Amino acid sequence: AQRVTQPEKLLSVFKGAPVELKCNYSYSGSPELFWYVQYSRQRLQLLLRHISRESIKGFTADLNKGETSFHLKKPFAQEEDSAMYYCALRGVAYGGATNKLIFGTGTLLAVQP
Amino acid sequence: GAVVSQHPSRVICKSGTSVKIECRSLDFQATTMFWYRQFPKKSLMLMATSNEGSKATYEQGVEKDKFLINHASLTLSTLTVTSAHPEDSSFYICSAFLAGGNTGELFFGEGSRLTVL
Numbered sequence: 001a002q003r004v005t006q007p008e009k010l011l012s013v014f015k016g017a018p019v020e021l022k023c024n025y026s027y028s029g030s031p032e033l034f035w036y037v038q039y040s041r042q043r044l045q046l047l048l049r050h051i052s053r054e055s056i057k058g059f060t061a062d063l064n065k066g067e068t069s070f071h072l073k074k075p076f077a078q079e080e081d082s083a084m085y086y087c088a089l090r091g092v093a094y095g096g097a098t099n100k101l102i103f104g105t106g107t108l109l110a111v112q113p
Numbered sequence: 114g115a116v117v118s119q120h121p122s123r124v125i126c127k128s129g130t131s132v133k134i135e136c137r138s139l140d141f142q143a144t145t146m147f148w149y150r151q152f153p154k155k156s157l158m159l160m161a162t163s164n165e166g167s168k169a170t171y172e173q174g175v176e177k178d179k180f181l182i183n184h185a186s187l188t189l190s191t192l193t194v195t196s197a198h199p200e201d202s203s204f205y206i207c208s209a210f211l212a213g214g215n216t217g218e219l220f221f222g223e224g225s226r227l228t229v230l
Contacts, residue, residue: 044157044206044221086157100147101208101219105156 002027004089006104013077014112021072021107023061023087031089033063033070034101038084047072047085057081077111084108115141117209119222126197127230134192134225136207142187143209148180151204151224160205163190197229 003026013019025031035047048056050063050070061072070087087104116139126132136146146163161182162170169182179201181193190209194201206224211217 043223044208046218100159100162102159103149103157 002031002089002102004087004102004104006085006087006107008107009105010108010110012110012112015079016076019072019074019077019081019109019111021085021087021109023070023072023104025068025070025087025089027068027089033061034088034090035059035061035070035072036086036088036103038086038106040083044086077109079111079113082109082111115139115209115211115218115220117207117220117222119205119207119225121225122223123226123228125228125230128198129196131193131195132197132227134194134205134207134227136190136192136209136222138188138209138211138220141209141211143190143211144187145210146184146190147208147210147219148182148190148192149206149208151206157206160192163207165190194227197227199229202227202229 005024033050037047038044059074086106088101118137120135144165148160150158160175163182163184165184171177184190208219208221
């Protein structure tokens with residue numbers, strides 16, 4: 001079964017401190033992992049995906065298949081990073097990718113001044 | 114980027130009535146849309162996959178007769194909460210899949226808050 005676990009409901013850090021939002025997944029196949037962000041009163045939007053290996057707004061995430069993790073990191077947090085962050089998994093079925101995304105429960109990042 | 118719009122953004126209804134929520138992809142066609150329910154603790158639960166021209170695929174535990182999904186065109190999917198009760202009060206979010214590139218991308222609507230009195 002597909003499952004995404006985000007163990008922290010809330011992560012509070014001070015501005016300039018490093019941030020690591022944890023995400024672990026369970027999937028028997030080869031998954032695609034994503035991070036979505038929801039700023040206050042805004043819609044959910046894609047932050048980054050593991051396939052792209054990109055850095056967005058200073059955030060990076062590396063897929064670790066051995067540990068089945070996809071933690072989101074940023075070396076120096078900014079106040080504008082305060083938001084709800086969701087880790088998501090899309091299973092890749094035989095014959096092609098499915099488009100169904102399964103989300104973790106989310107972690108609220110609060111960056112204090 | 115692509116835009117997905119939901120309507121209404123807020124709706125209040127009496128217990129026992131039915132409510133329809135629309136999800137539109139404004140500048141692209143989406144053969145697949147998804148409906149999620151966001152609970153007060155902020156967890157996002159996938160309710161169903163809406164497939165254009167065919168029946169929706171519901172996740173385990175979601176009542177298909179309670180949450181009717183229709184995807185009649187490539188730009189519109191509707192979710193009807195039938196005989197709504199207070200426990201159906203929630204934030205419902207749709208997303209539409211835009212194919213392209215390596216894997217495509219999901220774009221989300223702004224959500225619809227349903228309050229059942």
